Amino acid sequence: ELKVEQNPLFLSMQEGKNYTIYCNYSTTSDRLYWYRQDPGKSLESLFVLLSNGAVKQEGRLMASLDTKARLSTLHITAAVHDLSATYFCAVAYSGAGSYQLTFGKGTKLSVIP
Amino acid sequence: GAGVSQSPSNKVTEKGKDVELRCDPISGHTALYWYRQRLGQGLEFLIYFQGNSAPDKSGLPSDRFSAERTGESVSTLTIQRTQQEDSAVYLCASSLKGQSNQPQHFGDGTRLSIL
Numbered sequence: 395e396l397k398v399e400q401n402p403l404f405l406s407m408q409e410g411k412n413y414t415i416y417c418n419y420s421t422t423s424d425r426l427y428w429y430r431q432d433p434g435k436s437l438e439s440l441f442v443l444l445s446n447g448a449v450k451q452e453g454r455l456m457a458s459l460d461t462k463a464r465l466s467t468l469h470i471t472a473a474v475h476d477l478s479a480t481y482f483c484a485v486a487y488s489g490a491g492s493y494q495l496t497f498g499k500g501t502k503l504s505v506i507p
Numbered sequence: 508g509a510g511v512s513q514s515p516s517n518k519v520t521e522k523g524k525d526v527e528l529r530c531d532p533i534s535g536h537t538a539l540y541w542y543r544q545r546l547g548q549g550l551e552f553l554i555y556f557q558g559n560s561a562p563d564k565s566g567l568p569s570d571r572f573s574a575e576r577t578g579e580s581v582s583t584l585t586i587q588r589t590q591q592e593d594s595a596v597y598l599c600a601s602s603l604k605g606q607s608n609q610p611q612h613f614g615d616g617t618r619l620s621i622l
Contacts, residue, residue: 435615436613436615436616437550437613439611439612442608442609444608482549484550494540494552494555494566495542496552497549498549499548499549500548500549
């Protein structure tokens with residue numbers, strides 16, 4: 395069974411600071427996704443990481459993937475209040491011929507002015 | 508429409524009743540997924556449809572849950588004899604061709620509350 399663990403689950407940080415969210419997974423996969431969810435809203439796709447060493451950046455967020463370590467990171471640079479949301483990582487599992495996603499429990503980020 | 512559309516957005520029903528949730532995927536997306544999100548949790552996979560292939564039902568939690576999809580269009584998720592533990596947000600997602608290099612696009616979900 396594929397397991398995906400995120401840490402921390404809760405993160406409170408001041409504006410302007412940097413921080414990293416970690417996503418570990420238990421079995422071989424080279425497909426990892428990051429999503430953002432605002433309260434009461436659905437999930438918004440942030441990054442799709444498709445290979446070992448993949449790095450993608452959008453604004454103040456940068457995601458990377460190390461398939462050998464089974465680890466992805468989401469790095470936040472100079473946080474701003476608008477980044478407050480819950481961030482989920484998800485790993486593609488090719489069981490039963492499908493590409494269902496297994497999600498972590500999410501990291502709830504609060505950026506304090 | 509431009510995105511994945513789900514209805515109803517909210518549903519409150521009594522324990523033991525049947526409910527039907529609807530998902531209209533993005534036009535042209537052949538892959539459709541249903542997930543369940545319990546309060547404060549991540550998403551649990553329920554079922555996957557890809558074109559006219561047999562669906563992957565491996566995530567359905569019990570035989571009270573079933574889903575249908577007609578071709579590459581609308582899907583309905585049915586929960587029979589609802590229980591309180593069925594209370595959750597049910598999210599539908601679609602993607603192009605069901606390949607894992609494509610992100611899944613999510614609808615706003617149906618918030619189901621069982622009294």
